[in-house]
Amino acid sequence: MEKYRHVDNILIITTINNMKMLIKGLLNPLACSVLGIKGYSTLQRTLDTKDLQISKVAANGQEAKFALGAKHSFNGTPLEISLPFELSRGQHVIVEVTYETSPRASALQWLTPAQTAGKKHPYLFSQCQATHCRSMIPCQDTPMVKHTYYAQVSVPKELVAVMGAVGDGQEPDPQDSSRTIYRFRQAVPIPSYLIAIVVGVLESRDIGPRSKVWSEKELVDQAAYEFAETESMLKTAEDLVGPYVWGQYDIVVLPPSFPYGGMENPCLTYATPTLLAGDRSLSGVIAHEIAHSWTGNLVTTKSWEHFWLNEGHTVYLERMIARALESEQYRQFKAIGGWKELQDTVNLFGQSNPLTNLVPSLKEVDTDAAFSFVPYEKGFAFLYHLEELVGGPEVFMGFVKSYIQLYAYSSVSTEEWKNYLFTYFKDKVDILKKVDWDGWMNTPGMPPVHSLPSQAKEEDLASFSDADVKALSSPQLTEFLALLLHQNPLPLSHVKRMQEVYNLNSIKNCEIRFRVEMILWVWLHLCVRARWEEAVPLAFQMATEQGRLKYTRPLFRELYNFEKYRQEAVNMFLQHRAAMHPVTAALVARDLKVEQSHK
Numbered sequence: 001m002e003k004y005r006h007v008d009n010i011l012i013i014t015t016i017n018n019m020k021m022l023i024k025g026l027l028n029p030l031a032c033s034v035l036g037i038k039g040y041s042t043l044q045r046t047l048d049t050k051d052l053q054i055s056k057v058a059a060n061g062q063e064a065k066f067a068l069g070a071k072h073s074f075n076g077t078p079l080e081i082s083l084p085f086e087l088s089r090g091q092h093v094i095v096e097v098t099y100e101t102s103p104r105a106s107a108l109q110w111l112t113p114a115q116t117a118g119k120k121h122p123y124l125f126s127q128c129q130a131t132h133c134r135s136m137i138p139c140q141d142t143p144m145v146k147h148t149y150y151a152q153v154s155v156p157k158e159l160v161a162v163m164g165a166v167g168d169g170q171e172p173d174p175q176d177s178s179r180t181i182y183r184f185r186q187a188v189p190i191p192s193y194l195i196a197i198v199v200g201v202l203e204s205r206d207i208g209p210r211s212k213v214w215s216e217k218e219l220v221d222q223a224a225y226e227f228a229e230t231e232s233m234l235k236t237a238e239d240l241v242g243p244y245v246w247g248q249y250d251i252v253v254l255p256p257s258f259p260y261g262g263m264e265n266p267c268l269t270y271a272t273p274t275l276l277a278g279d280r281s282l283s284g285v286i287a288h289e290i291a292h293s294w295t296g297n298l299v300t301t302k303s304w305e306h307f308w309l310n311e312g313h314t315v316y317l318e319r320m321i322a323r324a325l326e327s328e329q330y331r332q333f334k335a336i337g338g339w340k341e342l343q344d345t346v347n348l349f350g351q352s353n354p355l356t357n358l359v360p361s362l363k364e365v366d367t368d369a370a371f372s373f374v375p376y377e378k379g380f381a382f383l384y385h386l387e388e389l390v391g392g393p394e395v396f397m398g399f400v401k402s403y404i405q406l407y408a409y410s411s412v413s414t415e416e417w418k419n420y421l422f423t424y425f426k427d428k429v430d431i432l433k434k435v436d437w438d439g440w441m442n443t444p445g446m447p448p449v450h451s452l453p454s455q456a457k458e459e460d461l462a463s464f465s466d467a468d469v470k471a472l473s474s475p476q477l478t479e480f481l482a483l484l485l486h487q488n489p490l491p492l493s494h495v496k497r498m499q500e501v502y503n504l505n506s507i508k509n510c511e512i513r514f515r516v517e518m519i520l521w522v523w524l525h526l527c528v529r530a531r532w533e534e535a536v537p538l539a540f541q542m543a544t545e546q547g548r549l550k551y552t553r554p555l556f557r558e559l560y561n562f563e564k565y566r567q568e569a570v571n572m573f574l575q576h577r578a579a580m581h582p583v584t585a586a587l588v589a590r591d592l593k594v595e596q597s598h599k
């Protein structure tokens with residue numbers, strides 16, 4: 001099968017100025033062969049855009065007429081280009097779009113010097129998944145289309161630019177000696193959501209033969225220590241699923257406003273600074289992002305309805321890496337934690353909410369609002385269930401490796417994945433036919449089968465002694481507290497007793513800034529849910545000092561649900577909104593029933 005069908009290239013020539021990217025994006029020949037073309041005779045080409053100011057379009061150097069279509073509430077505006085000449089089948093044409101981005105581009109967060117660790121220079125980072133690339137580049141903003149790209153980025157010489165691509169040199173900007181040009185090449189075809197750029201006062205440290213860690217200098221040595229296991233994770237993943245095709249594997253630690261734990265941009269994984277626990281206890285997120293180098297970035301979901309193909313397989317592979325590096329018991333421990341995350345999500349969305357389907361309909365649904373742990377943990381639970389049916393982890397990993405080899409560089413749907421599962425396990429078709437496919441794929445709520453190891457039970461909790469809890473490692477203590485979050489709200493007396501015994505509130509003074517971010521988040525969630533007023537100021541501090549959605553949204557929701565502090569929660573959000581990432585601000589506004597901002 002031709003692996004590179006419809007590969008086209010995007011050339012990005014950009015000058016980064018304050019709050020704007022002035023870009024001349026060039027779409028190369030083959031682009032037009034996939035641009036929603038209705039037929040080779042028509043001259044209409046359509047690209048996705050959002051809040052872009054288009055100044056000029058040319059085709060093979062000839063000015064081309066263009067028009068922006070109807071603006072959608074969250075999907076942006078189609079850019080319709082009329083080519084000034086007829087096209088014949090297979091003909092090549094270069095489409096050149098000159099434009100600039102908006103200060104409110106949803107893919108970009110522009111940080112003032114005050115919001116950075118160094119406090120002297122501004123900072124920019126992009127987050128394109130799922131459909132924000134169109135606010136940065138006019139493109140075919142769908143995971144079913146893959147393209148290579150080459151980029152030339154001009155930035156003030158005090159700043160450094162990195163991208164989700166292999167660096168191709170840098171030199172002073174010939175047009176402005178106060179600026180530097182950085183060049184990048186992504187030679188492996190990728191979907192638009194994996195285009196990534198970070199610009200700031202960045203330093204790097206080598207952490208392996210193909211890996212650097214990047215961040216502001218204030219965090220870079222801590223980050224180098226935290227992510228020192230990267231190469232062993234990469235090698236373990238290669239042993240499991242084949243060669244790493246991307247060349248470089250770097251990690252950039254972003255400012256605390258970054259909304260996610262990590263993001264799998266090829267060659268450049270993004271990481272939240274809340275992973276800098278000081279004891280490498282949160283490196284599972286890096287294993288997750290490394291696993292995406294195969295499941296998600298090489299084999300990609302064809303549309304966001306099939307997102308579970310990216311995330312379910314990646315969580316499964318992440319936990320197989322953990323199994324190889326730690327133990328099968330550790331994989332089970334993480335699986336139990338994942339099942340509880342799934343229970344939380346289903347409780348939050350509602351048992352009958354169709355967005356808790358493994359394959360939801362997303363028609364007219366904002367993917368950011370639809371995002372949850374369902375594709376991750378219901379997807380993992382489903383693959384774990386299949387693993388048990390077909391004969392265990394080694395047998396099922398044979399399928400996963402084969403599926404990756406077959407669909408590498410392509411985009412896949414659930415139906416295609418299922419067809420190959422039946423082909424691969426042709427001697428187990430009778431077993432596979434007994435799977436409750438509709439119950440797993442198209443039914444809301446918890447899975448029809450719970451095949452994970454038994455949960456710690458309520459009575460187990462009671463058996464914990466003070467000494468037991470004090471002996472727990474960070475991840476174990478986090479898991480212990482998370483167990484309590486899944487029970488009914490603790491009485492205020494219990495939470496106060498826990499504070500007496502474990503002195504968890506003092507945890508905020510820990511010498512390493514984020515060491516117990518996760519524990520503190522769970523502990524504060526428990527306290528506010530128990531309506532313990534003494535915990536409220538710390539909860540507000542935690543909810544606003546970092547912007548990881550996994551922490552920020554639940555804390556703001558819990559504070560909003562604490563009647564006495566509802567107005568304070570709204571006021572605190574309004575006070576911090578301008579400094580928040582646009583996606584975080586939009587989602588917390590929705591949670592607190594506050595009007596969206598249109599800055």
Ligand SMILES: CC/C=C\C/C=C\C[C@@H](O)/C=C/C=C/C=C\[C@@H](O)CCCC(=O)O
Nearest residue numbers: 129130260261262304307367368370371550
């Ligand atoms: C059913 C949902 C369909 C599509 C959603 C796709 C993307 C949603 C968009 O909001 C981007 C999500 C990016 C996630 C990045 C990293 C995650 O793997 C980890 C998030 C949890 C964490 O903070 O650890």
Ligand SMILES: [Zn+2]
Nearest residue numbers: 288292311314
């Ligand atoms: Zn992921």
